[in-house]
Structure formats: C-alpha cells, structure tokens
Amino acid sequence: xxGRSCAFEGSIIKYSKNCKNVYYIQTKDxxxxxxxxxxxxxxxxxxFDVPNSPKLFEEQRIGDLNIFFPRTILFNKKFNLTIEIxxxxxxxxxxxxxxxxxxxxxxxxxxxxxxxxxxxKKKMEFLTKFQIEQLVEYFKKFSMTIKERLKIESKNRIKxxxxxxxxxxxxxxxxxxxxxxxxxxQFIKTHRPDIVASWKYYQEFxxxxxxx
Numbered sequence: 001x002x003g004r005s006c007a008f009e010g011s012i013i014k015y016s017k018n019c020k021n022v023y024y025i026q027t028k029d030x031x032x033x034x035x036x037x038x039x040x041x042x043x044x045x046x047x048f049d050v051p052n053s054p055k056l057f058e059e060q061r062i063g064d065l066n067i068f069f070p071r072t073i074l075f076n077k078k079f080n081l082t083i084e085i086x087x088x089x090x091x092x093x094x095x096x097x098x099x100x101x102x103x104x105x106x107x108x109x110x111x112x113x114x115x116x117x118x119x120x121k122k123k124m125e126f127l128t129k130f131q132i133e134q135l136v137e138y139f140k141k142f143s144m145t146i147k148e149r150l151k152i153e154s155k156n157r158i159k160x161x162x163x164x165x166x167x168x169x170x171x172x173x174x175x176x177x178x179x180x181x182x183x184x185x186q187f188i189k190t191h192r193p194d195i196v197a198s199w200k201y202y203q204e205f206x207x208x209x210x211x212x
Contacts, residue, residue: 010184024192032058059089064150065114075135079126083135084118092118104135109143160201168208178209 013019023045029038035057043050070086083100086092097118105117117139119127167174181202189196196202 007180008184009188010186013187022187022191024188024195026195026198063087063114064154065111067153068146068149069115075138076126076131079123081123081126081131082120086116086118088114088116090116092116096120096122098124104132105139106136106143109139110147111143164201164204164208167205174205174209177205181205 013022025038025042028034036054039050039057042048065087070084070090073083073085075081075083084092084097098121099116100119101112101115101117105112105115167177185196
C-alpha cells in the first residue's frame with residue numbers, strides 16, 4: 001500500500017461507541033490474485049457468505065472509463081430517443097432496457113467489451129434503418145474520440161508525486177498535515193506498524209517533515 005484512503009481513522013474509532021475491535025486489510029490483499037482468499041477469510045471471520053466464484057473477484061470494476069460513464073446521448077429530440085452508455089459493471093433494468101451495442105458500435109472499437117449501449121425496449125419500433133446507419137457512423141467517431149480522450153486524461157492525472165511537490169514547497173501545509181496524521185494514525189501505528197511502513201508516499205512525507 002502506497003498511501004491512505006482515509007486520513008481520519010483516529011476520529012472515527014474515537015467516536016464509534018460500540019467499536020470493540022479494529023481489523024486492518026492490506027491493499028495488496030485486495031488485488032485480483034488475492035481478493036478471493038481475502039474475502040473467504042472475511043466471510044469466515046464475520047459470518048457472511050461469499051460467492052464461490054474466484055473470477056468475480058478478479059474483475060476490475062473501477063477504472064478510467066468511470067470518468068466518462070454513465071452518459072446519455074439524445075439522438076432524436078422529437079421522440080425523445082436516447083442511448084444510455086454504461087460500463088458493463090453498472091446495473092440496469094433488463095425489463096426496460098436492451099443492449100444494442102452489437103447493432104451500432106464497431107466490434108473493433110475501443111472498449112467494446114467494457115461498455116453497454118442501452119435503449120428502451122418500448123421505443124424499438126421508432127428506431128429506423130436510417131437512424132441505425134447514422135448511429136453506426138456516430139459511434140465510429142465516438143470510439144476513436146473516447147480512446148484519445150482517455151489518453152489525455154491519463155497523461156494529465158494528478159500523481160502522488162505531484163502532491164509531494166506541493167508539500168515540499170510549503171512548510172505551512174506540511175506542518176498542518178503532519179499534525180493531522182500524527183493524531184489520526186496513532187492507533188494503526190501502535191497496532192499495525194508494518195502497514196504504516198508499507199505506505200511509500202507517507203514515508204516520503206515523513207522524511208520531508210524531519211526538519212520542521
């Protein structure tokens with residue numbers, strides 16, 4: 001684990017009146033090669049059933065595509081005809097919607113296996129051959145555009161190193177943040193120092209604060 005998703009752990013524990021035990025899980029134990037075994041352990045520890053399907057825990061349900069979807073495209077204003085684009089991991093009502101991806105999205109298009117194109121079943125009669133041809137052309141361009149856009153987003157994504165650069169330039173910010181971390185991480189530092197030691201960027205931050 002390189003960082004910490006919650007910086008207010010100490011406050012949460014302090015104000016959780018019925019909290020008797022705290023269990024920690026390393027992020028690496030949630031990676032796809034370990035997630036199933038981790039969930040079986042948790043199921044046994046906390047008495048809940050875990051689906052007997054290792055592949056279910058190998059899927060990446062959160063990724064770059066979540067930046068853009070779900071997204072609704074209105075292609076016929078008169079009849080209010082829309083297409084809802086979602087990732088395959090989002091739920092939808094199969095009684096209301098049908099996935100028309102194979103009808104209008106290029107099979108060799110970007111992210112073909114990662115998205116669905118949903119259209120209301122009751123409006124299928126309004127979907128003409130001409131509209132289908134238009135949508136095919138539209139999604140050819142859409143596929144190329146979304147692929148390029150994801151490259152741009154990935155390039156511009158703020159990295160942990162970028163945060164460290166900000167802290168390095170501002171001793172005032174470092175001081176305030178260190179005060180919060182020292183207060184909030186007391187419990188985990190006492191009970192699971194091995195986890196704290198695995199936080200790469202936190203350790204770099206601590207080194208930065210040595211001369212405060």
